[in-house]
Amino acid sequence: SAVISQKPSRDICQRGTSLTIQCQVDSQVTMMFWYRQQPGQSLTLIATANQGSEATYESGFVIDKFPISRPNLTFSTLTVSNMSPEDSSIYLCSVEGGVTRTQFFGPGTRLTVL
Amino acid sequence: AQSVTQLGSHVSVSEGALVLLRCNYSSSVPPYLFWYVQYPNQGLQLLLKYTSAATLVKGINGFEAEFKKSETSFHLTKPSAHMSDAAEYFCAVSDQPGGYQKVTFGTGTKLQVIP
Numbered sequence: 001s002a003v004i005s006q007k008p009s010r011d012i013c014q015r016g017t018s019l020t021i022q023c024q025v026d027s028q029v030t031m032m033f034w035y036r037q038q039p040g041q042s043l044t045l046i047a048t049a050n051q052g053s054e055a056t057y058e059s060g061f062v063i064d065k066f067p068i069s070r071p072n073l074t075f076s077t078l079t080v081s082n083m084s085p086e087d088s089s090i091y092l093c094s095v096e097g098g099v100t101r102t103q104f105f106g107p108g109t110r111l112t113v114l
Numbered sequence: 115a116q117s118v119t120q121l122g123s124h125v126s127v128s129e130g131a132l133v134l135l136r137c138n139y140s141s142s143v144p145p146y147l148f149w150y151v152q153y154p155n156q157g158l159q160l161l162l163k164y165t166s167a168a169t170l171v172k173g174i175n176g177f178e179a180e181f182k183k184s185e186t187s188f189h190l191t192k193p194s195a196h197m198s199d200a201a202e203y204f205c206a207v208s209d210q211p212g213g214y215q216k217v218t219f220g221t222g223t224k225l226q227v228i229p
Contacts, residue, residue, distance in 0.1 A: 001160075042204060043158075043219045092157055102148065103217055107157040 002027050002095050004106035012112045013083055020079045021109045023093035028073035030096070033103065037090040049076050083113045116141045116209045120220035128228050133192040135223050137205030140186065147188045148206040148217070149179055158204065164188060175199070200227045
Protein backbone atom coordinates (compact mmCIF):
# COMPACT_ATOMS: atom_id res chain seq x y z
CA SER A 1 0.00 0.00 0.00
CA ALA A 2 1.06 3.59 -0.57
CA VAL A 3 1.97 6.02 2.19
CA ILE A 4 0.10 9.27 1.71
CA SER A 5 0.62 12.53 3.55
CA GLN A 6 -1.44 15.69 3.47
CA LYS A 7 -0.71 19.26 4.48
CA PRO A 8 -2.10 21.02 6.38
CA SER A 9 -3.73 18.52 8.70
CA ARG A 10 -6.22 21.15 9.76
CA ASP A 11 -6.89 24.83 9.27
CA ILE A 12 -9.35 27.53 10.26
CA CYS A 13 -9.98 30.06 7.52
CA GLN A 14 -11.98 33.19 6.98
CA ARG A 15 -14.84 33.45 4.54
CA GLY A 16 -13.78 34.56 1.07
CA THR A 17 -10.21 33.29 1.30
CA SER A 18 -8.64 30.27 -0.42
CA LEU A 19 -6.73 27.30 0.93
CA THR A 20 -4.44 24.94 -0.96
CA ILE A 21 -4.16 21.39 0.30
CA GLN A 22 -1.15 19.29 -0.63
CA CYS A 23 -1.07 15.54 -1.11
CA GLN A 24 2.22 13.64 -1.32
CA VAL A 25 2.58 9.93 -2.13
CA ASP A 26 5.66 7.83 -1.49
CA SER A 27 5.45 6.10 -4.87
CA GLN A 28 4.48 7.01 -8.40
CA VAL A 29 0.78 6.63 -9.12
CA THR A 30 -1.29 7.29 -12.19
CA MET A 31 -4.55 8.33 -10.61
CA MET A 32 -5.12 10.50 -7.59
CA PHE A 33 -8.53 11.31 -6.19
CA TRP A 34 -9.90 14.12 -4.06
CA TYR A 35 -12.87 13.55 -1.74
CA ARG A 36 -14.91 15.72 0.56
CA GLN A 37 -16.45 14.47 3.78
CA GLN A 38 -18.91 16.95 5.18
CA PRO A 39 -19.70 16.79 8.90
CA GLY A 40 -21.52 13.58 9.75
CA GLN A 41 -21.66 12.44 6.14
CA SER A 42 -19.98 10.00 3.84
CA LEU A 43 -17.32 10.65 1.26
CA THR A 44 -18.12 12.42 -1.99
CA LEU A 45 -15.70 12.34 -4.89
CA ILE A 46 -14.73 15.84 -6.02
CA ALA A 47 -12.44 15.00 -8.92
CA THR A 48 -9.92 12.62 -10.37
CA ALA A 49 -6.44 13.89 -11.19
CA ASN A 50 -4.36 12.19 -13.83
CA GLN A 51 -0.81 13.43 -14.27
CA GLY A 52 -0.38 15.53 -17.37
CA SER A 53 -4.05 16.20 -18.03
CA GLU A 54 -6.88 18.29 -16.69
CA ALA A 55 -8.69 16.93 -13.68
CA THR A 56 -12.08 15.31 -14.22
CA TYR A 57 -14.74 16.79 -11.95
CA GLU A 58 -17.83 15.06 -10.64
CA SER A 59 -21.28 16.53 -10.96
CA GLY A 60 -21.70 19.46 -8.61
CA PHE A 61 -18.02 20.38 -8.48
CA VAL A 62 -16.37 22.91 -10.77
CA ILE A 63 -12.79 23.83 -11.54
CA ASP A 64 -13.22 27.48 -10.56
CA LYS A 65 -14.17 26.47 -7.04
CA PHE A 66 -11.81 23.49 -6.66
CA PRO A 67 -8.79 23.91 -8.96
CA ILE A 68 -6.47 20.92 -8.90
CA SER A 69 -2.87 20.57 -9.94
CA ARG A 70 -1.01 17.35 -10.70
CA PRO A 71 2.54 18.34 -11.62
CA ASN A 72 4.07 14.88 -11.27
CA LEU A 73 3.31 11.27 -10.38
CA THR A 74 3.70 11.71 -6.62
CA PHE A 75 2.06 15.03 -5.85
CA SER A 76 -1.23 16.88 -6.20
CA THR A 77 -2.89 19.96 -4.76
CA LEU A 78 -6.52 20.89 -4.26
CA THR A 79 -7.47 24.52 -3.74
CA VAL A 80 -10.73 25.45 -2.09
CA SER A 81 -11.47 28.93 -3.45
CA ASN A 82 -13.58 31.78 -2.13
CA MET A 83 -14.53 29.73 0.89
CA SER A 84 -17.81 29.87 2.74
CA PRO A 85 -18.86 28.06 5.94
CA GLU A 86 -20.49 25.39 3.77
CA ASP A 87 -16.98 24.35 2.67
CA SER A 88 -16.16 23.24 6.20
CA SER A 89 -15.31 19.58 5.69
CA ILE A 90 -12.59 17.01 5.77
CA TYR A 91 -10.80 16.83 2.44
CA LEU A 92 -9.08 13.56 1.63
CA CYS A 93 -6.83 12.52 -1.17
CA SER A 94 -6.49 8.93 -2.25
CA VAL A 95 -4.56 6.86 -4.74
CA GLU A 96 -5.30 3.65 -6.49
CA GLY A 97 -2.93 0.75 -5.93
CA GLY A 98 -2.46 -2.95 -6.40
CA VAL A 99 -3.89 -5.43 -8.85
CA THR A 100 -7.38 -4.94 -7.45
CA ARG A 101 -6.97 -1.17 -7.73
CA THR A 102 -7.90 -0.54 -4.13
CA GLN A 103 -7.98 3.07 -3.03
CA PHE A 104 -5.74 4.13 -0.18
CA PHE A 105 -6.40 7.33 1.68
CA GLY A 106 -4.39 10.10 3.20
CA PRO A 107 -5.09 11.27 6.76
CA GLY A 108 -7.28 14.12 5.57
CA THR A 109 -7.32 17.91 6.01
CA ARG A 110 -9.90 19.20 8.44
CA LEU A 111 -11.08 22.62 7.24
CA THR A 112 -13.22 25.02 9.23
CA VAL A 113 -14.46 28.19 7.56
CA LEU A 114 -15.68 31.00 9.78
CA ALA B 115 -25.27 2.63 -11.52
CA GLN B 116 -23.66 1.34 -8.39
CA SER B 117 -24.87 2.16 -4.90
CA VAL B 118 -24.39 1.06 -1.32
CA THR B 119 -26.82 1.03 1.58
CA GLN B 120 -25.65 0.71 5.14
CA LEU B 121 -28.42 -0.14 7.57
CA GLY B 122 -28.05 1.65 10.88
CA SER B 123 -26.09 4.84 11.22
CA HIS B 124 -25.25 3.93 14.82
CA VAL B 125 -24.68 0.49 16.31
CA SER B 126 -23.90 -0.21 19.97
CA VAL B 127 -22.50 -3.49 21.25
CA SER B 128 -21.08 -4.63 24.54
CA GLU B 129 -17.42 -5.44 24.79
CA GLY B 130 -16.99 -9.10 23.88
CA ALA B 131 -20.23 -9.28 21.93
CA LEU B 132 -20.66 -10.01 18.24
CA VAL B 133 -20.28 -7.08 15.87
CA LEU B 134 -22.53 -7.08 12.80
CA LEU B 135 -22.54 -4.11 10.44
CA ARG B 136 -24.86 -4.42 7.45
CA CYS B 137 -24.16 -3.45 3.87
CA ASN B 138 -26.23 -4.05 0.76
CA TYR B 139 -25.08 -3.06 -2.68
CA SER B 140 -26.50 -2.49 -6.10
CA SER B 141 -24.41 -3.15 -9.16
CA SER B 142 -25.06 -4.12 -12.75
CA VAL B 143 -21.89 -6.16 -12.98
CA PRO B 144 -19.90 -8.27 -10.51
CA PRO B 145 -18.60 -5.70 -8.07
CA TYR B 146 -15.54 -5.06 -6.03
CA LEU B 147 -16.59 -4.45 -2.41
CA PHE B 148 -14.67 -2.82 0.39
CA TRP B 149 -14.95 -2.02 4.07
CA TYR B 150 -13.04 0.95 5.42
CA VAL B 151 -12.69 2.12 9.01
CA GLN B 152 -12.23 5.70 10.15
CA TYR B 153 -11.01 6.34 13.68
CA PRO B 154 -11.71 9.74 15.20
CA ASN B 155 -9.75 12.52 13.54
CA GLN B 156 -8.07 10.15 11.12
CA GLY B 157 -8.33 9.18 7.46
CA LEU B 158 -9.81 5.97 6.10
CA GLN B 159 -8.07 2.65 6.53
CA LEU B 160 -8.88 -0.40 4.42
CA LEU B 161 -10.26 -3.27 6.53
CA LEU B 162 -10.89 -5.79 3.79
CA LYS B 163 -11.96 -6.18 0.19
CA TYR B 164 -13.83 -8.62 -2.02
CA THR B 165 -12.61 -8.98 -5.59
CA SER B 166 -14.41 -12.07 -6.92
CA ALA B 167 -12.18 -14.64 -5.23
CA ALA B 168 -13.32 -16.32 -1.99
CA THR B 169 -16.73 -15.14 -0.82
CA LEU B 170 -15.61 -15.05 2.83
CA VAL B 171 -13.01 -12.34 3.18
CA LYS B 172 -10.83 -11.93 6.23
CA GLY B 173 -9.45 -8.53 7.08
CA ILE B 174 -7.40 -6.83 9.73
CA ASN B 175 -8.21 -6.63 13.42
CA GLY B 176 -10.27 -9.85 13.36
CA PHE B 177 -12.96 -8.55 11.01
CA GLU B 178 -14.43 -10.57 8.18
CA ALA B 179 -17.17 -10.13 5.60
CA GLU B 180 -19.13 -12.52 3.44
CA PHE B 181 -20.18 -11.74 -0.11
CA LYS B 182 -23.69 -13.08 -0.77
CA LYS B 183 -24.70 -12.50 -4.36
CA SER B 184 -28.26 -13.77 -3.87
CA GLU B 185 -28.80 -11.23 -1.11
CA THR B 186 -26.59 -8.50 -2.65
CA SER B 187 -25.02 -8.17 0.76
CA PHE B 188 -21.54 -7.77 2.19
CA HIS B 189 -22.03 -7.60 5.95
CA LEU B 190 -19.06 -7.02 8.25
CA THR B 191 -18.65 -9.15 11.36
CA LYS B 192 -16.32 -9.67 14.28
CA PRO B 193 -16.94 -12.39 16.86
CA SER B 194 -15.91 -10.35 19.89
CA ALA B 195 -15.93 -6.56 20.07
CA HIS B 196 -13.03 -4.71 21.62
CA MET B 197 -13.06 -1.17 22.94
CA SER B 198 -10.57 -0.21 20.26
CA ASP B 199 -13.12 -1.13 17.56
CA ALA B 200 -15.10 2.02 18.30
CA ALA B 201 -14.97 3.93 15.02
CA GLU B 202 -16.97 4.69 11.90
CA TYR B 203 -17.17 2.00 9.25
CA PHE B 204 -17.84 2.60 5.57
CA CYS B 205 -18.89 0.04 3.00
CA ALA B 206 -17.92 0.84 -0.58
CA VAL B 207 -18.53 -0.60 -4.04
CA SER B 208 -16.88 -0.34 -7.41
CA ASP B 209 -18.17 -2.01 -10.52
CA GLN B 210 -15.72 -0.63 -13.05
CA PRO B 211 -12.91 -3.12 -13.50
CA GLY B 212 -11.69 -1.22 -16.50
CA GLY B 213 -10.27 2.24 -16.30
CA TYR B 214 -9.98 3.77 -12.90
CA GLN B 215 -12.05 2.52 -10.03
CA LYS B 216 -14.80 4.98 -9.23
CA VAL B 217 -15.74 4.01 -5.71
CA THR B 218 -19.12 4.77 -4.17
CA PHE B 219 -19.27 4.92 -0.38
CA GLY B 220 -22.12 4.18 1.96
CA THR B 221 -23.24 6.68 4.55
CA GLY B 222 -21.27 5.00 7.30
CA THR B 223 -22.06 3.23 10.57
CA LYS B 224 -20.69 4.48 13.86
CA LEU B 225 -19.84 1.61 16.16
CA GLN B 226 -19.98 2.21 19.89
CA VAL B 227 -18.50 -0.43 22.20
CA ILE B 228 -19.87 -0.40 25.72
CA PRO B 229 -17.61 -1.67 28.49
